[in-house]
Amino acid sequence: MTIRNLDALFRPASLAVVGPNRFGAEVADLLLTRIAGAGFRGQILTIACPGKADAAPARAVRSLADLDKAPDLALYLGAPKDAPAAVAALGGAGTRAVAALSPGYDRWDDATVTATLQAARPHTLRLLGPGSLGIAAPAAGLAAHLGVCEAGTGDLAFIARSGTVVNATLSWAKANGIGFSAIASLGQRTDVDVSDLLDWFALDYRTRAILVHLETIANPRKFLSAARVAARSKPVVVLRSGASRERIGERVTHAGRIAAQDAVYDAALARAGVLRVEDIDEMFEAVETVSRVKPVAGRRLAILATGGSLATLAGDQLERQGGQIAELDAETTAHLQPVMRQGETRANPLTLHETSSPERYGEAARILLKDRNVDAVLAVAAPSAFTRLEDVASELAKAHAASQSGYGRRKPLLVALTAGAPLPRQPLDAARIPCHASASEAVRSFMHLVRYADAREMLMAAPPSLPAGFTTDSERAQHLVRQALDEGRTWLHPGEISDLLACYGIHQVPSRLAATADEAEILARELLMQHERLALKLVSPQLPFKSDVGGVVLDLATPEAARAAAATLLQRIGAAHPKAEITGILLQPMVRSPSGTEIFIGLADDPSFGPVLLFGHGGTGVEVMGDVALALPPLDLNLAQALIRQTRVSKLLAGFRNRPAADLDAIALTLVKVAQIAVDLPEVRELDLNPLVADAAGVTALDARIALGEPQVHRGRHATSRLAITPYPKEWEQQLQLKDGSLVDIRPVRPEDEDRYRRFFEKVSPDDLRLRFFAPVKEFNHAFMQRLVQLDYSRAMAFAALTPGTDEILGVVRLHADPDHRTGEYAIIVQSDLKGRGLGWALMQLIIDYARSDGIETITGEVLKENSTMLAMCEALGFTVRPSADDDAIAKVTLPVAAAHLGGSEPPEQTA
Numbered sequence: 070m071t072i073r074n075l076d077a078l079f080r081p082a083s084l085a086v087v088g089p090n091r092f093g094a095e096v097a098d099l100l101l102t103r104i105a106g107a108g109f110r111g112q113i114l115t116i117a118c119p120g121k122a123d124a125a126p127a128r129a130v131r132s133l134a135d136l137d138k139a140p141d142l143a144l145y146l147g148a149p150k151d152a153p154a155a156v157a158a159l160g161g162a163g164t165r166a167v168a169a170l171s172p173g174y175d176r177w178d179d180a181t182v183t184a185t186l187q188a189a190r191p192h193t194l195r196l197l198g199p200g201s202l203g204i205a206a207p208a209a210g211l212a213a214h215l216g217v218c219e220a221g222t223g224d225l226a227f228i229a230r231s232g233t234v235v236n237a238t239l240s241w242a243k244a245n246g247i248g249f250s251a252i253a254s255l256g257q258r259t260d261v262d263v264s265d266l267l268d269w270f271a272l273d274y275r276t277r278a279i280l281v282h283l284e285t286i287a288n289p290r291k292f293l294s295a296a297r298v299a300a301r302s303k304p305v306v307v308l309r310s311g312a313s314r315e316r317i318g319e320r321v322t323h324a325g326r327i328a329a330q331d332a333v334y335d336a337a338l339a340r341a342g343v344l345r346v347e348d349i350d351e352m353f354e355a356v357e358t359v360s361r362v363k364p365v366a367g368r369r370l371a372i373l374a375t376g377g378s379l380a381t382l383a384g385d386q387l388e389r390q391g392g393q394i395a396e397l398d399a400e401t402t403a404h405l406q407p408v409m410r411q412g413e414t415r416a417n418p419l420t421l422h423e424t425s426s427p428e429r430y431g432e433a434a435r436i437l438l439k440d441r442n443v444d445a446v447l448a449v450a451a452p453s454a455f456t457r458l459e460d461v462a463s464e465l466a467k468a469h470a471a472s473q474s475g476y477g478r479r480k481p482l483l484v485a486l487t488a489g490a491p492l493p494r495q496p497l498d499a500a501r502i503p504c505h506a507s508a509s510e511a512v513r514s515f516m517h518l519v520r521y522a523d524a525r526e527m528l529m530a531a532p533p534s535l536p537a538g539f540t541t542d543s544e545r546a547q548h549l550v551r552q553a554l555d556e557g558r559t560w561l562h563p564g565e566i567s568d569l570l571a572c573y574g575i576h577q578v579p580s581r582l583a584a585t586a587d588e589a590e591i592l593a594r595e596l597l598m599q600h601e602r603l604a605l606k607l608v609s610p611q612l613p614f615k616s617d618v619g620g621v622v623l624d625l626a627t628p629e630a631a632r633a634a635a636a637t638l639l640q641r642i643g644a645a646h647p648k649a650e651i652t653g654i655l656l657q658p659m660v661r662s663p664s665g666t667e668i669f670i671g672l673a674d675d676p677s678f679g680p681v682l683l684f685g686h687g688g689t690g691v692e693v694m695g696d697v698a699l700a701l702p703p704l705d706l707n708l709a710q711a712l713i714r715q716t717r718v719s720k721l722l723a724g725f726r727n728r729p730a731a732d733l734d735a736i737a738l739t740l741v742k743v744a745q746i747a748v749d750l751p752e753v754r755e756l757d758l759n760p761l762v763a764d765a766a767g768v769t770a771l772d773a774r775i776a777l778g779e780p781q782v783h784r785g786r787h788a789t790s791r792l793a794i795t796p797y798p799k800e801w802e803q804q805l806q807l808k809d810g811s812l813v814d815i816r817p818v819r820p821e822d823e824d825r826y827r828r829f830f831e832k833v834s835p836d837d838l839r840l841r842f843f844a845p846v847k848e849f850n851h852a853f854m855q856r857l858v859q860l861d862y863s864r865a866m867a868f869a870a871l872t873p874g875t876d877e878i879l880g881v882v883r884l885h886a887d888p889d890h891r892t893g894e895y896a897i898i899v900q901s902d903l904k905g906r907g908l909g910w911a912l913m914q915l916i917i918d919y920a921r922s923d924g925i926e927t928i929t930g931e932v933l934k935e936n937s938t939m940l941a942m943c944e945a946l947g948f949t950v951r952p953s954a955d956d957d958a959i960a961k962v963t964l965p966v967a968a969a970h971l972g973g974s975e976p977p978e979q980t981a
Contacts, residue, residue, distance in 0.1 A: 071264070071265050071268050071295075071888040071889050071890075072265060072268050072269045072272070072888045072889060073193050073195070073889055074165040074166055074193055074194065074195045075166070075195060075261070075265065075266070075269045076165075077141040077142050077164075077165035077166035077195065078142060078166045078168070078195065078197060078204050078253070078261070079204065079206045079209065079211065079251050079269070079273075080206065080209055080211075081111060081140070081141035081142035081211070082111045082112075082141050083111040083112040083113075083114070083138075083140040083141050083142070084104070084109070084111065084112075084113060084114070084140050084141065084142040084143070084144065084211075084213060085113075085114035085115065085116050085140040085142070085143050085144065085164075086100055086101060086104075086113075086114070086115045086118050086127070086144045086146060087115075087116045087117065087118060087143045087144065087145050087146065087147060087155060087159070087167075088115070088116065088117040088118025088119075088146050088147055089117050089118065089146075089147055089148070090118045090146045090147070091146060091147060091148050092146055092171070092172060096146065096172055096215065097115070097118055097119075097146060099215060100144065100146075100170070100203075100213070100214075100215060101113070101115070101127055103212045103213075103214070103219065104127075104211075104212055104213055105126055105127070106212070106219075107205075107207070107212035107219065108210035109209075109210045109211055109212070110210055111141075112128070112140070113126065113127040113128070114127060114128050114129070114130060114136070114140055115127050115128070115129045115130070116130055116131075116132065116133055116143075117130075117131060117132060117147075118146060133159065133162055136162070139159060139162035139163040139164045140164055141164065141165055141166065142164070142165070142166050142167075142168065142213065143155075143159050143164050143166070143168070144167075144168050144170055144203065144213055145167050145168065145169045145170065145198075146170055149175075149177045149178075149181045149199065150181065152169065152177070152181060152184075152185045152188075152199075153181070153184040153185045153187070153188040154188070155167075156185050156188040156189050156194060156196070157188035157189075159194065160188065160189055160191065160192030160194040161192060164192075164194060165192075165193075165194060165195065166194065166195040166196075166197065167189070167194060167195070167196050167197070168196075168197040168198055168201055168203055168204060168213065169196065169197065169198035169199035169200070169201060169256070170198065170199075170201055170202065170203050170214075170215060171198070171199060171200050171201065171202075171215075171232075171256070172202075172215050172232075173200075173232065174200045174231075174232060174256070175198075175199050175200040175256070175257075176199070176200060176257060177199050177200075177257065177259075182199075182257070182259045185259070186259060186260060189260065195260055195261055196259055196260035196261065197253070197254075197255070197256070197260070197261045198254075198255070198256035198257055198259070199256055199257050199259065200232070200256030200257045201232070201253075201254045201255060201256035201257075202214050202215045202216050202232040202235050202236070202254035202256075203215055203216070203254055204251070204252065204253055204254070205219075205220040205249065205251060205252040206250070206251045206252075207220055207221065207222035207223070207248065207249060207250070207251075208222055208250060208275055214235075214252070214254065216232075216235055216236055216239045216252075216254075217236040217239055217240055218239050218240060218243050219239075219243075220239060220242070220248070220249045220252050221242065221243065221246070221247065221248035221249065222248045222249070223247060223248020223249050223250060224249075224250050224275060224276060224277035225247065225248070225249050225250060225276070225277065225278055225279075225280055225356060226249065226250050226251045226252075226253075226266075226270040226273065226276040226278070226279045226280065227249055227251070227252045227253070227279075227280045227281075227282075228252075228253050228255065228263055228266045228267075228270075228279070228280070228281045228282070229252075229253075229254055229255065229281070229282035229283075230255045230256070230263075230282060230283060230284055231282060231284070231310070232254055232256070234282045234308075234310070234349075235252065235254045235282075237349060238280075238282075238349055241349050241350065241353070242353070245353070247353060250270075250273065250275040250276040250277075251270070251273070251276070253266055258287065262287065262288070262291075262292075263281060263283055263286070263292060263295075264288065264291045264292045264294075264295040264296075265295075265888075267279060267281070267292075267295040267296055267298070267299045267305070268295050268298065268299070268888035270299065271295075271298055271299035271302055271303070276303065277303060277304075277360055278303050278304040278305070278306065278356045278359075278360045279299055279303060279304070279305045279306070280306050280308070280352055280353075280356060281305065281306070281307045281308070281343075282307075282308045282309075282310070283307060283308075283309055284309065284310055284311040285311065285677065286677055286678075289337065289677050289679070289793040290793050290794070290795065290863065292341075293337060293340070293341045293793055293794055294795070294861055294863045294864055295888070296338075296341035296343050297341050297342055297861050298861065298864065298888075300341060300342030300343055300524070300525070301342070301856075303360070304344065304356055304359045304360050304521065305341075305342070305343045305344070306343070306344045306345075306346055306352055306355050306356045306359070307338055307343050307344070307345050307346070308345075308346050308347070308348070308349065308351075308352050309331070309334055309338075309345065312329075312330070312331035312334075320673070320755065321613050321755060321774075321776050322613065322671060322673070322755040322756065322757040322774055322776060323614075323669065323671060323691050323692055323757050323759055324671025324672055324673040324681075324683050324755055324756060324757055325673045325674070325755045325776075326692060327671070327673070327683060327692055327697050328671075328675060328681050328683060328699060330675060330676070330677065332699050333675045333677070333681050333699060334677075334678075335699070336681065336698075336699040336700050336701055337678050337701055337793060338524075339520075339523070339524050339527060340524075340527050340700070340701050341524075342524045342525050342527065343524060344359060344517060344520060344521050344524060346517075351513070354505075354510065354513070354514060354517075355514070355517045358483075358503045358517050358518060359517055359518060359521045361501045361502075361503055362481040362483075362501075362503060362518060363479065363481070364518055364521050364522035364525055365444045365480070365481060365515075365518045365519055365522050366444050366522070367393075367444040368391065368392045368393050368444065368516075368519045369392075369393045369394075369395035369396075369442060369443055369444045369445075370387055370392050370393065370394065370443070370444065370445055370446070370447055370512075370515055371395045371397065371417050371418075371419070371437040371440065371445070371446045371447070372384055372387070372394070372417060372418035372419065372447050372449065373418070373419045373421070373430070373434060373437060373446060373447065373448045373449070374418060374419070374420060374421070374448070374449035374450070374508075375420075375421050375422070375423045375425065375449070375450055375451055375453065375456075376420065376423060376451065377410075377420045379449045379451060379487070379508060380418035380419070380420050380449065381418070382508050382509070383418060383447060383449055383508035383509075383511070383512055384418050386508060386509045386512040386513075387512050387515070390512060390513065390516045391516060391519075392512065392515060392516055392519065394418070395417055395440070395442050395443045395444070396417075396442055397416050397417050397437075397440050397442060398440055398441065398442055401436060401437065401439070401440040401442075401443075402416045404436045405419060405433065405436055405437075408421060408425070408429050408432060408433045409421075410422050417437075419433060419437070421433065423451075423453045423455065423456075424453070424455040424456070425456070426456065427456060427457070427460035427461045427463065427464040428464055430448065430450065430461050430464050430465060430468075431464030431465060431467055431468040432468075434446055434448055434464075434465055434468040434469070434482060435468040435471055435472060438468065438469070438472040438480050438482065439472070443480065444480060445480055445481040445482070445483060445515055445518065446480065446481070446482050446483070447482075447483045447484075447485065447508070447511050447512065447515060448465055448482065448484050449484075449485045449487065449508045449511070450462075450484070450485070450486055450487070451487045451488070452487075452488045457493075458488055458492075458493045459493040459496070461486075462484065462486065462495075462496045462497050462504075463496040465482065465484055465496075465497065465502070466496040466497055466499065466500040466502060468482070469482040469500055469502055470500060481503075481515075481518060482502055483502070483503050483505070483511045483514055483515055484497055484502055484503070484504045484505070484511065485504075485505045485506070485507055485508045485510065485511040486504060486505075486506070487506065487507055487508070488506075492504060492506060523711075526711075527708065527711070539574070539738075541572055541573050541574070541742075541745060541749070542572040542573075543572065543749040543750075545568070545572050546568075546569050546572040546573070546746070546749065546750055547749070547750060549561065549565050549568055549569050549572075550569070550750055550752040550753060550777055551752070553565065553777055554752060554777055554778075554779065558610075558777070559610070559776055559777050559778060560610045560613075560774070560775070560776055560777065561774075561775045561777065562582070562608075562652060563580055563582050563608055563652075563655050564580075564582060565775075566773045566774070566775055567580060569746075569775065570770065570773065573742045573743075573745060573746060574742060575739060575742055575743070575758070575770060576767065576768065576769050576770065577769065577770040577771075577773065578657050578658060578660055578769055578770065578771050579596070579657065579658060580656070580657050581595070581596060581655070581656045581657075582608065582652070582653045582655055582656075583635065583653055583654045583655075583656060584653045584654075585635075585639075586632050586633075586635040586636035586639060586654075587632065589605070589631050589632055589634075589635035589654050589656060590628045590629065590631055590635075591628075592631075592656050593625065593627075593628040593630075593631035593632070593656055594628040596656060596657075596658055597626075597628065599658070600659070601626070601659070602623075602624050602625060602626055602658070602659040603625040603626075603631060603656055603657065603658060603659060604621065604622070604623050604624075604625070604656070604657045604658075604659050604771075605621070605622040605625055605631060605634050605635060605638070605654055605655070606620060606621050606622075606654070606655040606656075606657070606772070607620030607638060607642060607651070607654065607655075608651070608652040608653050608654065608655050609642070609646075609649050609650060609651050609652060610650055610652065611646070611648070611649040611650055612642070612646060612649050613774055616689045618642065618645070618646065619638075619641070620638065620642065622634040623659065624659065631656065635654045638654065639651065639654070657771070660762055660769060660771060662762050662764045662766075664728050664729050664731075664764050664765065665731075665762040665763060665764040666686075666718065666721045666722055666731060666762070666763050666764070667686070667687040667688045667760035667761070667762060667763075668684070668685070668686065668687045668722070668736065668760065668761050668762075668763050668768075669683070669684065669685050669686065669688075669691045669697065669757070669758070669759045669760065669761070670682075670683065670684055670739060670740060670743050670758040670759075670761060671683040671684075671743075671755070671756055671757050671758065671759065672743060672746065672747055672753060672755060672756035673755055674754045674755060674778075677793075678701060678793040679791035679793050680701075680702050680747035680791065680792060681699055681700070681701060681702075682699065682700045682701070682702050682712070682740065682743060682744050682747065683697050683698070683699055684697065684698055684700075684712050684713060684716065685697030685698060685716050685718060686716065686717065686718035686721075687759045687760035687761060688759070688760050691759055696716050696717045696718055697716065698712050698713075698715035698716050700712045700744075701792075701793055701794055702744035702745075702747040702748060702792060702794075702796075703744050703745070703747075703748055703792070703794065703796045703797065704740060704741050704744040705741065705820065705821070706734070706737050706738065706741060707820075709736075709737035709738070709740040709741050709744075710733065710737050712740060713733065713736060713737060713740075722736065722763060729764070729765045730765065731763040731764050731765060731768075732763065732764070732765055732766065732767050732768065735763070735768045736763050736768055739758075739761070739768050743756065743758070748792065748796050751780030751791050752777050752778065752779065752780050753775055753776075753777060754776050754777060754778040755774075755775070755776040756773070756774070756775050756776070757772070757773060757774045757775075758770045758772075758773050759772055759773075760772065795861070795862040795863040797817065797819065797862065798817055798862055798866075801815075801816065801817055801866075801868070801919070802814075802815065802816040802817075803815050803816075804873070805870070805911050805915075807906050807907045807908055807911060808906065808907035808910075809906050809907070811906065812873055813870040813871065813872065813873070813879060813908065813911075814870070814871045814872075814873050814876075815868055815869070815870055815871075815915065816868070816869060816871070817860070817862070817866060817867065817868060817869075818857070818858055818860060818867040818868070818869050818881065818883075819858065820858050820859050821858075822858045822869065822878070823851075823854045823855070823858050825869075825876065825877065825878050826849075826854055826857055826858055826878060826881075827849050827854060828877065828878070829877070829878035829879075829881070829900065830846075830849055832900045832901065832902070833898060833899075833900060833901050834901040837898065837901050838898075840933055840935075840936050840939070841896065841897075841898045843931075843933065843959075864885065864886050864888075864890070865883065865885040865886065866883065866884050866916070866919055866923075867881055867882070867883035867884075868881065868883075868912060868915055868916065868919075869881050870899075870908055870911075870912060879899065879900050879903055879908060880897070880898065880899030880900060880903065880908045880909065880912055881897070881898055881899075881912075882895065882896070882897040882912035882913060882915065882916045883895065883896050883897075883916075884916050884919065884920060884925070884928065886925055890923075890924065890925065891925065891926050891927065892925065892926065892927045892928075892929060893920055893927070893928050893929070894928075894929050894930060894931075895913075895916055895928050895929070895930045896930065897909060897912055897913060897916075899912070909942065910942065913942065913946060914946075916928075917946070917964070917966060917969045920966050921966050921967075921969075925966060926965065926966055926967075927963060927964065927965055927966065928948075928963070928964040928966060929961065929962065929963050929964075930943070930948075930961075930962045931953065931959050931960070931962070932950075932959065932960045932962055933958060933959060933960075934952075934957075934958055934959065934960050935958075940960060940962070943962045943964075945970065946964065946969060946970050947964055947965075947968050947969050947970040948962040948963060948964040949962070949963050949964070950962050951963070
């Protein structure tokens with residue numbers, strides 16, 4: 070259940086305070102007074118919960134039986150033990166939502182929660198809480214909450230689990246004049262959760278941006294899907310608490326020990342297109358910035374300031390926070406010479422004299438905003454005896470307005486007026502220019518824009534399992550891990566690891582496992598025939614970090630040296646760790662690469678988000694160096710490259726001086742392969758490839774360990790994977806034969822189809838495009854195309870028909886489910902010169918088949934009435950056709966999936 074009946078929480082026609090009140094008359098009186106004072110226009114009732122006679126114009130009744138009609142929303146103040154019966158009675162009478170309120174955190178036991186949810190389910194009644202402070206929707210006159218103060222009217226939605234955070238946020242917002250479209254205090258999240266409310270507010274026209282406080286996520290796949298949908302339409306800013314209380318349990322690999330849960334949340338929120346912040350004031354600062362200013366195209370900032378110290382402070386903050394001082398082009402530098410401070414040779418940061426006129430400020434800002442090497446401009450101004458900050462703000466607003474006119478990329482201007490409060494910001498507010506009280510705040514806002522832009526690029530990435538043309542032997546790999554688990558083992562042996570990595574084309578240095586020192590000598594003699602030096606390593610399930618126990622011996626040049634080293638090692642480890650099981654001694658050739666860099670790739674298992682991929686600087690100090698970035702699988706090559714760029718070691722890999730660059734494409738492909746292991750093999754719980762040597766020739770794994778466990782899948786509908794992000798549904802790839810005998814390949818649309826899609830549209834006539842999009846289409850820009858090719862497969866599906874061999878798109882059908890996943894809206898288009906071959910009919914039957922398998926009950930669509938052939942096909946498939954209530958030119962078509970007419974002959978084709 071998602072948004073069903075949530076309108077009863079935020080737009081109720083009537084409400085009731087339901088008792089008997091276990092909190093005392095003061096609580097009920099506060100609640101009733103606040104409801105009446107907010108101007109709620111519906112009926113207000115009290116049921117078995119009397120308050121003071123003058124508390125509110127509420128009608129008091131003894132029981133629900135005394136009412137002719139049940140309230141839309143019930144605010145429950147009764148005892149937990151009575152909640153199941155009360156909810157059953159309210160739901161049976163027609164109440165659609167219940168908020169179980171508490172002035173403090175009030176946790177119900179699991180049995181009571183289960184009984185209450187079972188009582189609500191037959192009536193699709195929604196339960197908020199228990200332990201909730203309530204709901205506010207100021208525009209609707211609804212203040213059904215026990216918060217510290219009223220919520221002002223505005224356009225920000227706020228969702229929080231903690232009542233304390235709700236109170237702190239209400240207080241902060243009131244002091245700073247910030248209002249809300251709605252506030253929801255979740256409490257115990259027994260039914261209504263963050264994901265449901267993200268879906269609701271994503272569709273709410275009153276909400277400009279969504280603010281979320283959370284601690285944990287019960288259903289990560291549901292949350293990420295909802296967050297990605299919401300973030301496509303408006304900013305979503307998350308404040309998470311609880312990291313300091315988290316402890317990493319027993320982990321048996323570097324990956325497991327590095328993947329702290331809060332770092333995993335960072336990666337997950339970034340992948341969802343969500344901007345994460347650290348405190349309440351930063352939350353509001355961030356949402357004001359990203360909702361006023363479009364995302365930037367990069368992290369190159371130009372800084373303009375009065376005084377060298379202000380400019381330097383801003384530049385220092387920028388470098389600390391990961392931004393870049395823009396390198397201005399020669400033309401810009403030349404134009405800035407007349408306004409630069411005498412003696413200054415550097416144009417960025419640009420230092421003006423403190424006596425500079427406001428007009429000079431504006432002129433400098435205009436010049437900087439035109440530079441193609443600049444992604445945004447920060448102007449920092451301090452008060453002086455010679456210039457009024459109000460005039461500086463006005464000139465900066467004019468400069469910004471001038472830069473927004475005409476064509477080309479429009480760049481943000483951020484302003485810091487270091488004058489204390491109140492700031493003379495009126496001209497800037499009118500121009501929607503973010504204004505801050507310090508340079509550090511302004512730089513932080515710029516980095517919000519940078520991270521928000523990065524997040525938007527990632528938010529809808531649902532990569533194919535592997536790059537085209539790459540194959541795996543997943544069946545062989547599955548057999549290896551299943552055999553080990555059936556034998557009661559939680560580790561793969563070195564030979565099994567080599568076989569598994571080979572199944573995915575991951576190159577590893579040759580290895581031989583010896584059980585004794587004598588066998589080590591024999592194997593060393595074989596290896597030394599082809600290699601100059603050998604490494605000898607301990608293999609023990611109980612001692613996975615072999616360097617910690619002195620379990621590695623390097624640079625062995627003779628078989629005799631290998632035997633002696635193995636004997637000494639076995640004796641020493643046996644004495645020091647008598648309970649450790651010694652699998653054997655691993656011998657490998659020494660890999661020497663003068664230009665090589667040691668890197669680390671790993672998989673960890675997060676209790677909330679499932680598999681997590683790690684990349685960073687490798688070697689024995691991987692945990693100490695802390696240069697590791699995390700991502701959620703599945704990955705494509707673009708996401709893998711982005712993961713590499715998050716680390717400091719990426720600068721080494723890029724090459725410097727006479728050191729050649731490593732093969733970054735090979736590293737990215739290795740990351741994609743490891744991500745695919747997470748997709749294919751849920752039994753792989755932890756994996757280390759450490760170190761891998763990366764150089765210009767490619768990537769080679771020198772050491773690897775793989776820990777196993779029985780697979781665990783996510784809860785929720787159609788949960789077949791423990792991945793938090795629904796992977797590419799390869800199972801829907803197929804080939805269809807059209808009625809003229811020709812064959813077409815069918816597969817789900819993928820992100821890399823953007824260029825194919827654009828070429829496809831070039832072969833569709835303007836009139837057919839108008840019938841599909843209901844208006845003439847003149848340009849298919851990147852943003853438009855992204856919406857077509859980046860799919861959240863847990864909510865939407867698009868099938869492309871392609872020419873076998875060339876992969877050119879011939880037609881596409883798509884279906885987008887509503888948040889409740891009961892109804893899906895379809896659209897279809899085929900190449901204009903292919904009509905009559907049965908392609909449209911085949912695609913429609915395929916999407917109906919998909920809807921049936923996915924549990925969608927009804928397919929709907931809108932078709933222009935002039936599109937008679939499309940309407941005829943809909944009728945042949947079993948759709949009902951009715952006029953649209955909103956537009957006389959449009960027909961609404963509806964198909965109960967169970968009633969679809971599959972098979973048979975089809976009418977002429979057209980688009981819809």
